Amino acid sequence: MTMQPALLSTLALALGDGAHADGGHAAQAAGYADVGALQFAKASVDAGYAWLKWMLLAPLASVALCGLFALLKVKGRWPAAFTVGAFATAAALAVSLYFQWSPTLFGTHAPLAVPLADWITVAWGDGPLQAFSVGFGLYIDGITLLWMLFVTVLATLIALYASEYMESDVKAGYARFFFAVSLFVASMLILVMSDNLVGLYLGWEGVGLCSYMLIGYYATQPGATAAAKKAFIMNRVGDLGLALAIFLIWTNYGTVSYDGLFQAVASADPLSAQGSWSKAAIPFLLLMAVCGKSAQGPLFTWLPDAMWGPTPVSALIHAATMVTAGIYLLARMAPFYTQQAIGSEWAEPALLTVGWIGCITAFLGATIACGQFDYKRVFAYSTISSLGYMVMGLGVGTAFGGVYYVFTHAWFKALLFLTAGAVMHGMAGQVDFRKLGGLMKVPGFRLTMVCMLLGCLYLATAPFSAAALSKDIILYQALTSPVDQVRWMGWLGLLTAGITAYYAFRVWFRLALGPVHIEPGPDQHGHGDDHHGSHGHDAHVHHGGHGGHGGHGGHGHGFHPHAPGFRISLVLAVIAIGSILAGLPSYLEKSAGYNWIQRFVLNSTAWNRATAGPEHAEILGRDAHGTLFVLATGVVVLGIGLAWVLHAANRGLGDRLRASMLATPGLKWLALGSEHGWYVDQLYAAMIGVPAWIGAQLLAFVDRFVMDGVIVTAVGRIPGFFGRIFQPLYTGSVQGYALTMAGGIGLIVAWVVWIWLSGGAS
Numbered sequence: 001m002t003m004q005p006a007l008l009s010t011l012a013l014a015l016g017d018g019a020h021a022d023g024g025h026a027a028q029a030a031g032y033a034d035v036g037a038l039q040f041a042k043a044s045v046d047a048g049y050a051w052l053k054w055m056l057l058a059p060l061a062s063v064a065l066c067g068l069f070a071l072l073k074v075k076g077r078w079p080a081a082f083t084v085g086a087f088a089t090a091a092a093l094a095v096s097l098y099f100q101w102s103p104t105l106f107g108t109h110a111p112l113a114v115p116l117a118d119w120i121t122v123a124w125g126d127g128p129l130q131a132f133s134v135g136f137g138l139y140i141d142g143i144t145l146l147w148m149l150f151v152t153v154l155a156t157l158i159a160l161y162a163s164e165y166m167e168s169d170v171k172a173g174y175a176r177f178f179f180a181v182s183l184f185v186a187s188m189l190i191l192v193m194s195d196n197l198v199g200l201y202l203g204w205e206g207v208g209l210c211s212y213m214l215i216g217y218y219a220t221q222p223g224a225t226a227a228a229k230k231a232f233i234m235n236r237v238g239d240l241g242l243a244l245a246i247f248l249i250w251t252n253y254g255t256v257s258y259d260g261l262f263q264a265v266a267s268a269d270p271l272s273a274q275g276s277w278s279k280a281a282i283p284f285l286l287l288m289a290v291c292g293k294s295a296q297g298p299l300f301t302w303l304p305d306a307m308w309g310p311t312p313v314s315a316l317i318h319a320a321t322m323v324t325a326g327i328y329l330l331a332r333m334a335p336f337y338t339q340q341a342i343g344s345e346w347a348e349p350a351l352l353t354v355g356w357i358g359c360i361t362a363f364l365g366a367t368i369a370c371g372q373f374d375y376k377r378v379f380a381y382s383t384i385s386s387l388g389y390m391v392m393g394l395g396v397g398t399a400f401g402g403v404y405y406v407f408t409h410a411w412f413k414a415l416l417f418l419t420a421g422a423v424m425h426g427m428a429g430q431v432d433f434r435k436l437g438g439l440m441k442v443p444g445f446r447l448t449m450v451c452m453l454l455g456c457l458y459l460a461t462a463p464f465s466a467a468a469l470s471k472d473i474i475l476y477q478a479l480t481s482p483v484d485q486v487r488w489m490g491w492l493g494l495l496t497a498g499i500t501a502y503y504a505f506r507v508w509f510r511l512a513l514g515p516v517h518i519e520p521g522p523d524q525h526g527h528g529d530d531h532h533g534s535h536g537h538d539a540h541v542h543h544g545g546h547g548g549h550g551g552h553g554g555h556g557h558g559f560h561p562h563a564p565g566f567r568i569s570l571v572l573a574v575i576a577i578g579s580i581l582a583g584l585p586s587y588l589e590k591s592a593g594y595n596w597i598q599r600f601v602l603n604s605t606a607w608n609r610a611t612a613g614p615e616h617a618e619i620l621g622r623d624a625h626g627t628l629f630v631l632a633t634g635v636v637v638l639g640i641g642l643a644w645v646l647h648a649a650n651r652g653l654g655d656r657l658r659a660s661m662l663a664t665p666g667l668k669w670l671a672l673g674s675e676h677g678w679y680v681d682q683l684y685a686a687m688i689g690v691p692a693w694i695g696a697q698l699l700a701f702v703d704r705f706v707m708d709g710v711i712v713t714a715v716g717r718i719p720g721f722f723g724r725i726f727q728p729l730y731t732g733s734v735q736g737y738a739l740t741m742a743g744g745i746g747l748i749v750a751w752v753v754w755i756w757l758s759g760g761a762s
Helices: 005-010 047-071 078-101 142-165 172-193 197-215 222-253 258-267 277-293 302-308 311-320 323-332 344-369 375-396 399-426 446-459 466-479 484-512 566-581 584-588 596-602 624-649 653-663 665-675 677-729 734-757
Strands: 112-123 131-140
Touching (some): 047 172, 078 172, 142 172, 142 323, 142 399, 172 197, 197 222, 197 302, 197 323, 302 375, 311 375, 323 399, 344 484, 375 466, 399 466, 399 596, 466 624
16 A cells, blocks of 8 residues: 555644634644654653542442442432442542643643552563563543543532432332442543553443443343343454454553553654554554444444433443543554554555544434434434544544544533433433423423533534534544545535534424423333333333323323422533533633643643644635634534424424325335434344354254254164163073173183284284
8 A cells, every 4th residue: 555645644643633723613733744753751650649549449439338238139329329429529539630730720741650559460481572560550641631520520410310310219229220330430430540451441341341231220121131232242342352452562562551552652663563464453453442332333233222221321321431432542542543653554544444434423323313203312323423523533633623522522412311311201201202392381391401402502513612613623624634535524524513403403393392292101100110111211200190281282191290300400400501611611711722622632642742734724715714614504504494494393394204205215215214223233133143043043953953863862872772782692591691701701812812823912
């Protein structure tokens, strides 16, 4: 392959990211003369920060206490209190570190290394690569601190929300739920804060295990257990990629500790990577891991099915933990996508593969969301699409854009899922937005719908929002690239932004506006995890004793929506404020051309040197900043406008349009394809499930008719066969037995004599 210099100069994968915030949009980072040598500051070892271990120990203490309660089958609300307190402690410590060490306050400085304990030491020789040693410690740089902040703060708020949401399930399972949630957050913090790849892998496996437990929390529901197994198995595919990548990293560099590893990459001769298949495989194996954990490419279908878990779990998975782990891995290991690490022959395809997988996943997720009627599944597919944008951002060369979108997305996606949970909580588990409407007019739900409106505005990347700022940085980087393929990613990403605006407001218009219409869900007459209907979602409902709400068409007599309580409302309000504040510092404060999120990225392995882009980049022959603002705003307005026409101004028009498409042979595939996720699951069933079933039937045939029918039966019949042969010898006559013995002795003597005469005795 021939290396295109323009590609590596544009697609430095955040290692030379010059995306400056300017008027709400990114500056270009495309005009590098070359990628240049990698430079990483050696970590500053400071045992004085050992108090950070309590960020891990606090949630682990909650794990122990909640686990004890679950083991003893103790009923009560103490597990929720332990969990909220532990998470709040971790959040307070993260905020304390921010004010002591943050690059946004104190400028660029070396990463912080905090050794805690010896961990693994194995030696099987004295030569190179004949010993393996890794300690357990913390590695704090800009992106570590950023993840620590939003993971702990959002986990605290979500746990507080769950303390009310799960109250109708206060029994033995209540402690089990908070045990898994505590372990989930502890695993995520281990993944983010560890100073080596083995610690990262430990946390990586931990969040995968916890997602299995939480998605399958309602174990009496077959759909929940199937979804949990699906998530676990699909993530194992990605986990294999990470395990192999770690092995190849160790065999090539002799270490898995971040500080030594990145120093080794920076000091390596770029020519040494030429022709090395093991080094070239590393970025692709890492991408395989990202696809599994962050639901990208062909491994995305597990994430929508994760809706079987309780709604607070959905918020944790989609906002603060699990799916952001893949983006963290990609940003952390960004040096392995450079020609210095893998050679010029493979740097180009590795970078383009990252960008295209993210771009295509973003588009597919958005188009599938348009065909869903379950509002939680709409938000689930929106997560897949948003994660695609993040991966695409890291693939086209803006670590700032990708990481910034992780941060803003965490806030508004938590808000969307928690408002969805509040609606489900009050509507007996109803998740079909066609059976709800006018909720802005229902007492107690106005705050919920206003918060959902804010979340939808951010999901749609409304102009001047933090989400728009971060997503525009990604689009700017792509659309101003000199590389044709990257520009195509930018245009497809822009189209996806318009589709996103449409499906976000398709949900909100149907739920919030129009006449009040409530058809309660399947949990109208029951509580707890034994009453979850065919939608496969949790629902915990309290019922009023009086009649139906005035004007509620189509709902059962006596049903009264249960408005969110104080804790749920408080959490929604706080996260809504957080969503607004997430982007505010980018507009109010800059230093040396960098805003506050940018300095987190600048002070990390995701971005090792500052570079400047061209001052006058263009899109469609015009100034890039102004043109992108017009284009991005235009597609958002068109998307929201289309949703208004089809689902607000004329609420039945969207349904009639769908019916018309289903009746038109040339368009039927479009409606059904979007509704059924473009049949990816069915494709897996045909490619993997059917061959596996055929193989199982063949093995069953072999087992039943060959092993049992031939081998086992034959072995069992051999003694009977010889028994029938020798049966005549057993006559009961002593003389006959003596004659038989004499004959046998004679045969043995004859055999010995024959051997002696033939010389065998010598």
